[in-house]
Amino acid sequence: MADKRRLLGSPLVEITFLGTGAAFSSTSYNASVLVERTLLLDAGAPLCVHLPRVGVGIDEPRAVLLSHFHADHTFGLAALLLGRSLTLDDAPPLEIFGPQGTGRYLEQLLDLAWGDAMRELAWSKLRLSVRELQPGERFTAAGMEATAYEMRHSRRFSCLGYVLGGDGVRLGYTGDAELSDGLQALLADCDHVIAEMTYREPAAMHLARTQILQLMDEHPGVRFLLTHRGPDEPVKGAILARDFQRVQLPLT
């Protein structure tokens, strides 16, 4: 409960970047951000290595929020789920939130990774619960209030962004996203955002550095933390996140 009080009421929220590279980065790991010690935003990084490396046990996350079903945002779940099931005596339950189709996607991921018997073992040992969200839906994950927003990224499946928090810090997360009304709504509802910045110049499916500059101009009350990095060129006034970087919010 201490975590919930801190997020909702008091000034500090801790986030740790476990992977900050775009899908095919040659320098950085794939997407995952730990909020406090209990909530993961996406799961593309090798979490069985990266959580302990930042001093967090693989048993500590209680919820995972998936933005969409691309490998660079999800494949770390295969090892985390089975590792948690097989290496812990008393594996704590885990809730997984994501767009429509998350349950089926997870089944396929685990079947391909470990086979159906191990998938069933992990599912039952972790008392895995999957909640498939619609844009606009409010929910509670790891004791934190959250809202889902529709993002435009892949045309093949639903993609979501999130805003976490209530009365205190309101932290947005874009996942992967082009410019859209849903992205604008997310930015209007948060005071800090973890935003993707894949390209230097505008192109399909992702945000570009020039568009980040435009969004920062349009939302002066929002502090930007940039991840899913393509260009490494700094953006004045924003944090260009690095793997294993830990940040306390609100930014001063």
Ligand SMILES: [Zn+2]
């Ligand atoms: Zn993607």
